[in-house]
Each structure stands twice: as C-alpha cells, then as structure tokens.
Amino acid sequence: MALKATNGDQRRLLALQDVDTRIVRLQAKAKALPQTKRIDELDALLARLDRAVLDRLGAHDDATAEVARIESDVQLVEARLKRDQERLQVVKDAKTATATEHEIATLERRRSTLEDLELEAMQAQEDAAAALAAARAEAGEARAERDRLAAERAEVAAGLERELAEARAERADRTVAVPADLLALYDRQRERYGIGATLLQHRTSAASGVELNASELHQIRQTPDDEVILDPNSSAILVRTEESGL
Structure with a gap:
C-alpha cells in the first residue's frame, strides 16, 4: 500500500534534506581539515628530529666525557712532573738523578701528546655542541609549526562543531512537523542512498540531475499529490511542486 502524505508535508522534507546535506558537509569538513595533513607530516618529521637530538646529545656527552678524561690524565702527568722536578732538586745519587731526568722527559712528551x-677533543666537543644546537633548533621550529597548526585546527573544529550543533537543533525542530511514517521513509532512504528527498524540478530530479523520461512523467502525472513516490534514479522521495513542470 502506497504511503500517503499531504504535499505540504512532503515539501517539508526538502528543507529537512537541506539541513541533512549541510550536516553531512560539515561532518566531512571536520574530518578533512586542511591542517591535519601537515600536522601528520610534522609528527613523522618530529619523530626523526627528536631521535637526531638524542643521538647528538649522546655524541656531545661522549665528547664532553673524553675532554674530562684527557684533562684528568693531564693533571696526573703534571702532578708526577712536579713531584719528579722537586725530587731532582734534592737527589744526590747520579744514577737516580739520571733516571729522574729520563722520567721527566718522558712525562713532558706525554703531557705534550695529551695537550x-x-x-x-675540545674541538670535537665544540662541533658536537653545534650539531646538538642545530638539531634542537630544527626540532623546535617543526614543533612550533605543529603547535600553531594544531591551535588553528582546534579553532576551526570548534567552529564547525558549533555549526553542527545548530544544524542538528534545526533538524530536530523540522522533524517535529513531519508525520512519523513519512519521516521514517525519508530516513530509511537517506541512510541507504545518501539522499532522502529530492525536488522534481523542470522534469528533472535535483538529486540525480537526470531528466525523467516520458513514461515516468506520465506515471507521475497519474499519481495523486498526496501519494508518496520515489525518484526512479536516486531512490529518494520525489517531491512535486509548481517547479516540476508536470
């Protein structure tokens, strides 16, 4: 049995469809915000840059430790030199003096090598510090860009959410005036095919953009205005108005 609904009730579906179309577009826009792609790229980049910072931090720590180790060795050599030089001043035995002088010469060569x-090592430490600073700066720039884009995205998303809330409230208001059985059919067709209702405008379905053929138009002309019919192309409820050209 064909569903019956006044032409006025059927026309209300067009306004409801406009709201639903707006909701779908807003939802799609919220899922595809322009900042998201770049943020994803920056997340991948930051993962690499942060690893580079850690690697260069490790290299800098190693270089710093090497400088400290050599400085410690220098201090030990200098302490031994001072002891031998002081010993040489008081030693009386020629053999002991010769051995001490030989050790002093060896220590001086060792000190020169260590210096x-x-x-x-200090140059390596300086280079490592410069590389670490460069890595941190690059990561900092990428992170600042990501934070800026994330803030922009959050602001845009909040605006879209407000629009969605308004559209959903409008939809709720519009559904109140639509008979339950007609609304159920509309929602079922919309969920299945993406469009719940469409205007027949100048013999063409607005949803599909396809002009109905002579046979289809003849059948529609024979159908009472209060009988709900479906668009043969989009399967949406086909709403007839003065613009339909029947």
Whole structure:
C-alpha cells in the first residue's frame, strides 16, 4: 500500500534534506581539515628530529666525557712532573738523578701528546655542541609549526562543531512537523542512498540531475499529490511542486 502524505508535508522534507546535506558537509569538513595533513607530516618529521637530538646529545656527552678524561690524565702527568722536578732538586745519587731526568722527559712528551689530544677533543666537543644546537633548533621550529597548526585546527573544529550543533537543533525542530511514517521513509532512504528527498524540478530530479523520461512523467502525472513516490534514479522521495513542470 502506497504511503500517503499531504504535499505540504512532503515539501517539508526538502528543507529537512537541506539541513541533512549541510550536516553531512560539515561532518566531512571536520574530518578533512586542511591542517591535519601537515600536522601528520610534522609528527613523522618530529619523530626523526627528536631521535637526531638524542643521538647528538649522546655524541656531545661522549665528547664532553673524553675532554674530562684527557684533562684528568693531564693533571696526573703534571702532578708526577712536579713531584719528579722537586725530587731532582734534592737527589744526590747520579744514577737516580739520571733516571729522574729520563722520567721527566718522558712525562713532558706525554703531557705534550695529551695537550694535543685535549685540543682535538675540545674541538670535537665544540662541533658536537653545534650539531646538538642545530638539531634542537630544527626540532623546535617543526614543533612550533605543529603547535600553531594544531591551535588553528582546534579553532576551526570548534567552529564547525558549533555549526553542527545548530544544524542538528534545526533538524530536530523540522522533524517535529513531519508525520512519523513519512519521516521514517525519508530516513530509511537517506541512510541507504545518501539522499532522502529530492525536488522534481523542470522534469528533472535535483538529486540525480537526470531528466525523467516520458513514461515516468506520465506515471507521475497519474499519481495523486498526496501519494508518496520515489525518484526512479536516486531512490529518494520525489517531491512535486509548481517547479516540476508536470
């Protein structure tokens, strides 16, 4: 048995469909915010940059530890040099003096070698510090961009959520005036096919954009205005008005 509904009630579905279309568009827009793609790219980039910072921090720590180790060795050599030099001043035995002088010469060579190594280690430490600072700066710039985009996205999302709330409230208001059986059919067709109701405008379905053929138009002309019919192309409820050209 065909569903019956006044033409006025059927026309109310067009306004309801407009609201539902707006809701769908807002939901799609909320899921595809322009900032999201770049934020995802930055998240991947930051994962790499943060690892680079950790690696360079480790290299800097190693270089700092090497400088400290060499400095400690230098201090030990200098302490032994001072002891031997002081000993040489008081030693009386020629053999002991010769051995002490030999040890002093060895220690001086060792100190010279350590000082060269210390300079190299200090340069390595400086290079590691510069590399660490560069890595931190690069990560900081990426993180600042991500934070800025995240704030923008949150603001846009909040605006869309407000629009969605308004649209949903409008939908609730509009459904009150639609008979329950007609609304149930509308919702069922919308869930199945994406469109619940469409205007027949100049013999063309607004939903499908397809002009109805002569046979279809003849059948529609024979159908009472209060009988609900479906668009043969979109399966949405086909609403007839003065614009239908029947």
